[in-house]
Amino acid sequence: MSTLSVDTPKSHAHAKAEEKRGLSTAAKRRLPLLPALIFVIAVTQLPFLLTVFYSFQSWNLVRPGSRHFVGLDNYIDVFSDATFLVALLNTVVLTVVCVLVALLLGLGLAILLDRKFFGRGVVRTLLITPFLILPAAGALLWKTTMFDPTYGLLHFVFGTDLDWLSEFPLAAVMAQIVWQWTPFMMLLILAGLQSQSKEVLEAASVDGAGRWRTFVSITLPHLSRFLQLATLLGAIYIVNSFDAIFLMTQGGPGTASTNLPYYIYQRAFEGFDVGQSSAMGVIVVILTMIVATFALRLMFRTFSVSGGVK
Amino acid sequence: MTTLAARPRKKHYGKGSLTVATWVVAILFVFPLLWMILTAFKQEADAYTDPPKLLFSPTFDQISNVLSGGFLPYLSNSAFVTILSTALVLLFGVPAAYALSLAPVKGTSNALGFFLSTKMLPIVAAIIPLYIISQNSELLDTVWALVILYTSMNLPLAIWMMRSFFLEVPHEMIEAGRIDGANLPTLLRKIIMPVVAPGIAATALICVIFSWTEFFYAVNLTAARAGTVPVFLVGFITSEGLYWAQLSAAALLASLPVMIVGWIAQNHLVRGLSMGAVK
Secondary structure, three states: OOOOOOOOOOHHHHHHHHHHHHHHHHHHHHHHHHHHHHHHHHHHHHHHHHHHHHEEEEEEEOOOOOOEEOOHHHHHHHOOOOHHHHHHHHHHHHHHHHHHHHHHHHHHHHHHHHHOOOHHHHHHHHHHHHOOOOOOHHHHHHHHHHHHOOOOHHHHHHOOOOOOHHHHHHHHHHHHHHHHHHHHHHHHHHHHHHOOOOHHHHHHHHOOOOOHHHHHHHHHHHHHHHHHHHHHOOOOOOOOOOOOHHOOOOOOOOOOOOHHHHHHHHHHHHHHHHHHHHHHHHHHHHHHHHHHHHHHHHHHHHHHHOOOOO | OHHHHHHHHHHHHHHHHHHHHHHHHHHHHHHHHHHHHHOOOHHHHHHHHHHHOOOOOOOOOOHHHHHHHHHOOOOOOOOHHHHHHHHHHHHHHHHHHHHHHOOOOOHHHHHHHHHHHHHHHOOOHHHHHHHHHHHHHHOOOHHHHHHHHHHHHHHHHHHHHHHHOOOOOOOOHHHHHOOOOHHHHHHHHHHHHHHHHHHHHHHHHHHHHHHHHOOOHHHHHHOOOOOHHHHHHHHHHHOOOOOOHHHHHHHHHHHHHHHHHHHHHHHHHHHOOOOOOOO
């Protein structure tokens, strides 16, 4: 928890001392924080408030003069929209599967890299590169050279004429996203592995603990905060996935690979429906906040209880 | 005796095969990328064949086609937006991180929580007002809209990262400096900055990567003039299957700046991503 926890004893002591010294110093100390705070509030919170405001209106940009207040109608429409529910389910599946698979693959690769061997630097450089190429480039690359039914590498390897993008669109998109994010997970977990105390590992081996036992009882608990951080950051970015879907499947066929960011984009920029897409945006924010508050908190607790790491 | 003699040997053998396995896994994992680099140096006719062609005479035709085919304005837009937004992140973020770590006041944890919570807000939830606001303020399809948005996109994470680096500054050193009569600018220059500078560099690197690769804002808020390199690639989905070699060349050129920076600064990348959790 320590990386994410803000209540370090130091900051508490400081804050208390601050109170005693009086308001003027406190205000002075707050000053360096203000530009960043004001900027972030202005650019992220104000537009969101406008989204909330638009969500109570019927407003289609292609029908001038259509704008009027409709109360909760947009929300009712959204929840009775089958495509929205499909997109919601796809988003959940995509995020959970991609984060878990990338985390596991990243853990495996990090373990392989966490020892001295010939060409280790080169292998690490190779493995982080998918994270460094543009996601847009990666998406187009997978769409063409990997998944193409006639000339793609998968066709060559498996010898089938399967059109992966229309037969398994969501899985194909997820494969690309996992490929993109595995290096990120690997780097974080590798950082965790390398920060392990060598003495503790040696002591375990002297005590006769096998590799597996050492991994489960010592390494995994030590890694827990790195795994938490990787899950949190990965989930934040993967839940917003747009590039891969836009460039590989356009959400299709039908709505098979439509996720919420892509569906909102469609309603806003192809349907010009400001009211409905705003309502969807608000719902997404509320759902994200619920998940972030409950699921993450639950997960962190499980981690720190089983790991015993504070 | 035999077991003792055989043991180290067996272990060595096991290590060797693990190394080979690691190499194989790594090459399989990055194979799509290696394939893209190969394809970038092919003629179009060699790019899609069945079975795929491994032997071909390399050419720079595709690279020069991309460079002469309108890629450069996108490249300069990307460079401008990335550099300026990263500079702004540091300008706003360094003082904020300092205020939240070395000189915290009441409400510090609230401010930190607030910054992280903005990352939880899905960016789609604000795209419609952002589109309308930038249209009304004539920022639509300009690099300035992207500069402002990328700064706000990276600032919260940057503050979190840099705060963790500031927390690594030994408290005793600052106190000792204070007792010696050093004022804040001197403390910053002599004691704090040398410790946090690598962390700030790592943070800047992450901001550069995320700005350079950002797609959603760029594709929705730019049309003709302000497109960045990811937007340039969108042109290739309409001509699917036809220009693979040129697409690969474009993808390679678009990714190259960040790839090189990332390769050189790998260790910084690790430190930045783990938010100073590594010592």
